[in-house]
Amino acid sequence: MYKKPFVESFEETPLLVAVLTYMGYGILTIFGYLRDFLRQWNIEKCHVAREREEQKDFVPLYQDFENFYTRNLYMRIRDNWNRPICSVPGAKMDLVQRVSYNYNWTFEHTGKVVKDVINMGSYNYLGFAENTGACADAAIEVTQQYGVGVGSTRCEMGNLGIHEELEQLVARFLGVESSMAFGMGFATNSMNIPALTGKGCLILSDELNHASLVLGARLSGSTIRVFKHNNMQSLEKLLRDAIVHGQPRTHRPWKKILIVVEGIYSMEGSIVRLPEIIALKKRYKAYLYLDEAHSIGALGPNGRGVVDYFGLDPKDVDIMMGTFTKSFGAAGGYIGGRKELIDYLRRHSHSALYATSMSPPVAQQIITSMKIIMGEDGATLGADRLRQLSENTTYFRRKLHDMGFIIYGNDDSPVVPMMLYMPAKIGAFGREMMKRNIGTVVVGFPATPIIESRARFCISAAHTSEMLDTVGHLSLKYYRVA
Numbered sequence: 399m400y401k402k403p404f405v406e407s408f409e410e411t412p413l414l415v416a417v418l419t420y421m422g423y424g425i426l427t428i429f430g431y432l433r434d435f436l437r438q439w440n441i442e443k444c445h446v447a448r449e450r451e452e453q454k455d456f457v458p459l460y461q462d463f464e465n466f467y468t469r470n471l472y473m474r475i476r477d478n479w480n481r482p483i484c485s486v487p488g489a490k491m492d493l494v495q496r497v498s499y500n501y502n503w504t505f506e507h508t509g510k511v512v513k514d515v516i517n518m519g520s521y522n523y524l525g526f527a528e529n530t531g532a533c534a535d536a537a538i539e540v541t542q543q544y545g546v547g548v549g550s551t552r553c554e555m556g557n558l559g560i561h562e563e564l565e566q567l568v569a570r571f572l573g574v575e576s577s578m579a580f581g582m583g584f585a586t587n588s589m590n591i592p593a594l595t596g597k598g599c600l601i602l603s604d605e606l607n608h609a610s611l612v613l614g615a616r617l618s619g620s621t622i623r624v625f626k627h628n629n630m631q632s633l634e635k636l637l638r639d640a641i642v643h644g645q646p647r648t649h650r651p652w653k654k655i656l657i658v659v660e661g662i663y664s665m666e667g668s669i670v671r672l673p674e675i676i677a678l679k680k681r682y683k684a685y686l687y688l689d690e691a692h693s694i695g696a697l698g699p700n701g702r703g704v705v706d707y708f709g710l711d712p713k714d715v716d717i718m719m720g721t722f723t724k725s726f727g728a729a730g731g732y733i734g735g736r737k738e739l740i741d742y743l744r745r746h747s748h749s750a751l752y753a754t755s756m757s758p759p760v761a762q763q764i765i766t767s768m769k770i771i772m773g774e775d776g777a778t779l780g781a782d783r784l785r786q787l788s789e790n791t792t793y794f795r796r797k798l799h800d801m802g803f804i805i806y807g808n809d810d811s812p813v814v815p816m817m818l819y820m821p822a823k824i825g826a827f828g829r830e831m832m833k834r835n836i837g838t839v840v841v842g843f844p845a846t847p848i849i850e851s852r853a854r855f856c857i858s859a860a861h862t863s864e865m866l867d868t869v870g871h872l873s874l875k876y877y878r879v880a
Contacts (some may be wrong), residue, residue: 399673401709406628406668406808411849415819419849422821423471430470445469445503467844475825476502478832478840484511486529487520489860491837512835516865518855519839523696523812524783525860526727526767532775533727536766537759544758553744556755564761568732571702571768573712576741577734579764580749581756583691583721584610586731589749591658591687592618593742594717598645598653602636602684604628604670606663611689615658621645627666630674633657637682655684661693661704661720665846665854667807667815669697672704676714687717695725696812701771701784707810725771728763730756787812787859790866794857797870812857815841816873817850824851834872 437444446469485492495510550556569577580586591614599620606627615622626632644651659670679686690703698706705712718734744750771780791812798805806815818827828840842851
């Protein structure tokens with residue numbers, strides 16, 4: 399079923415580390431309640447929004463624990479997120495320097511710029527986030543011709559020739575009959591899944607699916623059942639139960655059974671077991687919705703995503719979804735598949751009927767970058783970037799592993815989660831790396847399980863081996879400090 403080794407690593411959290419992590423969160427919680435007590439008696443100033451005294455009998459606007467977590471745990475390390483960038487988010491970037499004089503409740507800009515920060519956080523897999531070169535030149539030319547905004551939906555006055563050119567190119571790139579482009583990647587999932595399923599349908603969703611998939615499934619009104627991450631036994635059991643028992647109470651057959659998965663999971667760095675899922679889908683006559691937001695352009699010998707990576711037939715995937723925000727350095731998303739599917743979505747998708755059309759220069763950025771990947775620019779730049787991304791991914795993953803770090807995910811995934819575990823390390827690691835001009839994304843609860851906090855590195859074809867060496871060595875040094 400697999401033409402090459404499929405190697406993924408998810409080392410279980412050591413018991414001692416798990417205990418210390420729980421203790422760390424416990425201590426933070428105790429101090430949080432102590433500080434809330436001090437705030438209640440005006441001993442400590444409270445900056446957070448609270449219910450006014452005269453409204454105490456109304457239904458509360460702020461959930462108690464969510465608010466507690468924000469003001470007492472998240473606020474301690476808030477300086478690690480939302481840093482303002484003032485350059486192209488390429489291999490290196492410039493950041494606006496900011497400081498806080500009230501423990502991260504508010505920030506002030508110093509007027510200084512932090513130059514040449516190694517960017518290990520952006521999803522710039524193929525290095526197309528740039529303001530020079532063929533893509534930028536083409537986008538400028540289209541801006542002069544069409545302007546920046548469209549001011550209408552596709553079904554009214556916002557359907558431009560460049561949009562139709564883009565959709566034809568995407569269909570050819572994916573190897574499907576037809577495709578449709580949308581102006582927002584998140585809405586491509588959240589607004590199209592409700593158009594595909596509804597009451598009486600069953601959605602089988604991977605437990606680690608993105609929030610846009612979860613929201614789309616909930617908005618559809620379908621019954622949702624969750625299977626363990628990339629676990630084919632769990633998925634098959636749900637499929638069998640669905641066919642044997644049918645709908646609750648009535649036991650009628652489900653109108654549709656839709657399996658929803660991602661190509662690369664952005665927090666785990668894992669790759670979907672697509673050959674096995676397609677086999678199950680065919681055996682149990684289900685439909686398959688594949689979200690290739692992180693895998694399109696980043697996987698496969700031709701950059702055509704996880705289907706290309708496994709050497710499978712695109713026709714075996716019923717709904718192929720992806721975004722242009724990562725590998726193409728642009729914005730928006732697409733859905734590809736049979737012509738009947740796309741024609742149906744043009745008439746029934748909320749994202750197609752009510753959302754403003756994609757900006758023309760954004761569409762041109764996608765067209766130019768996609769043609770480069772396909773080699774239609776008459777050069778080898780696309781193939782060179784695909785090869786460089788693969789080499790950088792292998793090199794960096796092997797380097798971190800040899801240094802003794804616990805890393806998650808597939809050996810071929812450009813998303814590299816490095817485990818930090820303890821809550822104190824989240825803020826400390828991010829700050830220490832930033833002091834050394836390395837921008838990283840640190841992630842903790844509730845975005846991850848409480849004992850699996852991590853730093854997430856995103857590899858780019860634009861990174862050099864010297865950059866990756868610097869990141870690896872400083873990660874080791876300041877992981878120990880943290």
